Amino acid sequence: MSTETKCNPDLVRERAKCTFDVNELINLFYGSEKATKERRHFEDAVLAVKELKDAIPEEYLSHKERYENGVRKATILRDVYRDYKAKHNRDPPPNQITKAVIKDISPFLLHNGMFVPTIAGQGTPEQQAEWLPKAESMQIIGTYAQTELGHGSFIRGLETIATYDPKTEEFVLNNPTLTSFKWWPGGLGSTVNHCVVVAQLYINGKSHGIHPFIAQIRDLDTHKPLPGVKVGEIGPKMGFQTANNGFLGFDNFRIPRKNMLMKNAQVLKDGTFVKGINEKLTYGTMVMVRVGIVGDCSFYAALAATIAVRYSAVRHQSHIKASEPEAQILDYLTQQHKLFIAVASSHVYRNAYLWMEKMYTNVMKELSQDKQDNLPELHATACCLKAVCSRDAGSLVEECRLACGGHGYMASSNLPLTYGVTIAAVTYEGERTVLLLQTARYLMKAWMAALKGKVLSPSVSYLLNSLKESKKPWQNTPEGIVKGFQHVSFGKVKAAYETIQKYMKQGKDYEDAWNLASVQLVKASEAHSRAILCEVSWEAVCSSSASPNLSRVLQQLAQLYLTYWTLETSGDLLLYSNITKDDLIILRDKYEELLVAIRPNAVGLVDGFDLRDEILNSTLGSYDGRVYERLMEEALKSPLNQETVNSSFHKYLKPMMEKAKL
C-alpha cells in the first residue's frame, strides 16, 4: 500500500479516526495473519512482472487486441502460478490478483473454474490420470460447453447428440440444428483446444439423458479446428470481453468411448448403459461454482464499496451547514445509506460463502461414501444463495457507481466494468428465477414434511420452529430480527403451498398449479435466502474471535444488514411476523443511528478489504485518494489527446462549417 504521507488529507484524517485495528480486520477477513502475508507475497510476485502492466487502458483497444492482450497476460500469469507452486510446493493462496492483471475476465477462467474441476469431479480415476496432469499443466486448454443457442436453463432439453457406435467403440457427436449449437462457453471462441461437451447420449436409438464428454476440438500444433468441428467467438457483450465466449457445432465428430466422463453413469464396450447412483451428480460442477459465486459476490461488493467510500471521503460538495466549508459527501446520511450496506453485505456474503463451503465439503465427503441424503439441501441452498447474492451484489455495485456521481460513469472509475461483470452472475451458472424455483421445490417438500411432523434438514428446520412460535411477540434484537425473517419465509412458504393446493382443488394439475403459484414460490425462496443470510452472518459475528474494538464494529455492520432488510421488507414482516408499526419506527431510528456510528470507521472498514490499487484499478478508489489527479492523468491517455487536431476536423467538420456559410 502507498504511504500515508502522499495521501489526500481527508483520507489521512479518516484513517486517524478509525476505532479498530485495520490489520486485525484484514487478518480476520482473509482467515489469519499468515494467510494475509502469503496472499500479499503472491500479489507482490505477480505485480513485479513488468510485462503484465498495460501500456494504455484496455478500453482503447479493439475487441481483437483486448483478447490478444488478455491471452498474453493470462499465459504470463500462469507462469507465475507455476513458479510459485514449484518453489513452495503448494498452490498460491486464494487471491484476486487476476483482476489487477486481466482487469475483465481471463480467457482461462473456464479452464481453471470448470474444465479441470469437471474432470476431477466427473472422471474415473483412469480418466483423471489421463487428463488432469495435462490440463493442470496447460498442455491442453479446455472449457465447459453446456449451454446452446436454444437451451441454457433447461439442460435436459439440450440438443447436442452423442450416439454410441459399438463397432468402433466411439461416440459420434452431432449438432443437428442451429439451436443445438453450443453458445457461451468461455475460452471457446479462440483459446481452447478441448472441452467438456454436455450432450444427449443415444445408444441403439434409445436416449439416456445428458452426460459430459471430453472432445478435442482444435489441433494442438496449428490450433485449427479439427475436421467436423465448427467453432468461433460470439462477439461483444456487456462485460466478459476477454472471456472469449464462443460457439461450437459438431458434424459426425468421433471421440473414443473413454472420452465420456464415467464416474457416475457408464457406457460399456458393447453399448450397455450403466446408470449412476444419482443422475443429478452429473450437475456437480455447477453446484461447486454456485458456491464459489457467493464468494465472488463478496469480492465485487467489497471492490465497489472501497472505490465509492474512499471517493466519498475525498469528494466535497455543497454544505450541510451554510456556515461551514463544503462537506465531504460521505457526511450526507443519504450517501451512507447507499454505501454502508455494500460494506456490510460483503461481510455477509463472505460468511455465507464460508458456511456454504463447509456444507459443500461435507456433502462431497458423504458422496464419496455413497451417502446422498444431504445433496438436495446443498443443491437447494447453493441455488438460492447464488441467485440472491448475485442480484443483490449487482444492485450494490450499481448503487456505488451512482453514488460517485458523474465520475462513476467514467470507465476509469472501474465501476461500469465491475457492474457488467457482477451482474452476469445473475444469469450464468443458472438463471436467477430458475434457480429460485429449484429451491422452491425443496421448500415445498420440506413444508409437506413439516406438516407431517417429520425432522427437517438444518437449513429449513426453522419452518418447524416457526410453526410452533407463530404467536410469540416480536423482539427488536438481532436474534429477534433473524426470527422475524424466518417467520416471513415460513409465511411465504405456507402461502405458496396453499396457493398450489387452491389451484389443484379448482381442478388444475400440479404443474399448472405450480406455474400459477410461481411468483409466490420465487418470493418464498428469496425470503428463505434472506433468513439464511441473516442467521449465518449474525452467528458468524457473534462467534468471531475479534477483539472488543473490532467486534463492536462488525456487530454494527451485521446489525445494519439486518435492519436495512427489515426496513426494505417491512410489508412482508407486517404480514407474516408479529412486528408492529412502533417496532418499525424504533428500527428506522436504530438504522440511522447505525449509519452515524459506522461513519467514523467507513474508510477503515474498506481498507480492511485490503484490495490493492492495482486490483481496484480505479481513478476514484485508490488508497492515496489522488482522485482528480488520476482522472486527468487517465483522460490524457486517450488516443484523441495524442494529437492537437484530429483528422476528422479537416475531413468533416471544416467542410460542414464551410458549407454552412454558403
Ligand SMILES: CC/C=C\C/C=C\C/C=C\C/C=C\C/C=C\C/C=C/C(=O)SCCNC(=O)CCNC(=O)[C@H](O)C(C)(C)COP(=O)(O)OP(=O)(O)OC[C@H]1O[C@@H](n2cnc3c(N)ncnc32)[C@H](O)[C@@H]1OP(=O)(O)O
Ligand atoms: C467449494 C467451492 C469453492 C470454489 C469454487 C470455485 C470456483 C468458482 C468461482 C468462479 C466461477 C468460475 C466460472 C464462472 C464464470 C462463468 C462461467 C459460466 C458457466 C456456466 O454458466 S455453465 C452453464 C450453467 N448452466 C446452468 O446452470 C443450467 C441451469 N439448469 C440446471 O441446472 C437444471 O436444468 C435445473 C434447473 C436444475 C433443472 O434440472 P432438471 O430438469 O434435470 O431437474 P428437475 O427440475 O426436473 O429436478 C429434478 C430433481 O433433481 C434435483 N436437482 C437438480 N439439479 C440438481 C443438482 N445440481 N444437484 C442435486 N440435485 C439436483 C432437483 O432438486 C429435483 O429434485 P426433486 O425431484 O425435487 O427431489
Ligand SMILES: Cc1cc2nc3c(=O)[nH]c(=O)nc-3n(C[C@H](O)[C@H](O)[C@H](O)COP(=O)(O)OP(=O)(O)OC[C@H]3O[C@@H](n4cnc5c(N)ncnc54)[C@H](O)[C@@H]3O)c2cc1C
Ligand atoms: C457471461 C456469461 C458466461 C457464460 N458462460 C458459460 C459457459 O462457460 N458455459 C456454458 O455452458 N454456459 C455459459 N453461459 C450460459 C448460461 O449458463 C446461461 O445463459 C444461463 O444458464 C441461462 O440460460 P438461458 O440463457 O437459456 O436463459 P433462459 O432460460 O432462456 O432465460 C430467459 C428467461 O426465461 C425464464 N425462464 C426460463 N426457464 C424458466 C422456468 N422453468 N420457469 C420460469 N422462468 C423460466 C428465465 O427466468 C428468464 O427470465 C454463460 C452466460 C453468460 C451470460
